[in-house]
Amino acid sequence: MKVLRKLLILSFLNTFAFVALVHAEDKQECADFAKDQCMVTLAWSSLTQWADAWSNQDYKSYISSYSETFLPPKGKSRSQWLSERKRALSGAAKIKISLHMLDVQYLNDQTARATVIQRYTAPHYSDIVLKTFGLGLQNGQVKIQSEQVDRSLTPSEADAIINDFGY
Numbered sequence: 001m002k003v004l005r006k007l008l009i010l011s012f013l014n015t016f017a018f019v020a021l022v023h024a025e026d027k028q029e030c031a032d033f034a035k036d037q038c039m040v041t042l043a044w045s046s047l048t049q050w051a052d053a054w055s056n057q058d059y060k061s062y063i064s065s066y067s068e069t070f071l072p073p074k075g076k077s078r079s080q081w082l083s084e085r086k087r088a089l090s091g092a093a094k095i096k097i098s099l100h101m102l103d104v105q106y107l108n109d110q111t112a113r114a115t116v117i118q119r120y121t122a123p124h125y126s127d128i129v130l131k132t133f134g135l136g137l138q139n140g141q142v143k144i145q146s147e148q149v150d151r152s153l154t155p156s157e158a159d160a161i162i163n164d165f166g167y
Helices: 024-055 059-064 078-091 155-164
Strands: 005-012 015-023 096-106 111-122 125-138 141-152
Touching: 024 059, 024 096, 024 111, 024 125, 024 141, 059 078, 096 155, 111 141, 111 155, 125 155
Parallel strands: none
Antiparallel strands: 005 015, 096 111, 111 125, 125 141
16 A cells, blocks of 8 residues: 655744644544644744733733633623723833743634643732633634633742643
8 A cells, every 4th residue: 555645834824833744544633633733833822922912011912912702801891901901011010921831722613722821020029820711713813712810820839830741
């Protein structure tokens, strides 16, 4: 039996996403794996841009990371949430947001769920949280549809989780 091989190169928005050598008879498995890997890459890219915009206190870029259908937490209206976020980004001292991606679950062609450890550092405050994002495609871009803090972490807990994931 002749084994055919194909080189698959997936790219999205001029970003190299994934390269794999695949047997022709494994096309469906490859396609599913490629979708998963592409979504992981897109999720990481989108969340990194979101964290960078927050760190740089770039309100416009920060807000553009969110879907038009994003529902603010705690029953706030979107306008209340936007006003609160604008105040928080413009009033803060130098801040730094860093993320450690733990897991991305590809839910379907349009949505995924990402779990991260988020470290927020400012001169007079810092925290570390385990956070889950609901992500979805909107106009060809991955946007945040939901955001939830799952729990606070101590530095040693965060380090242990990150080490368990091999980072």
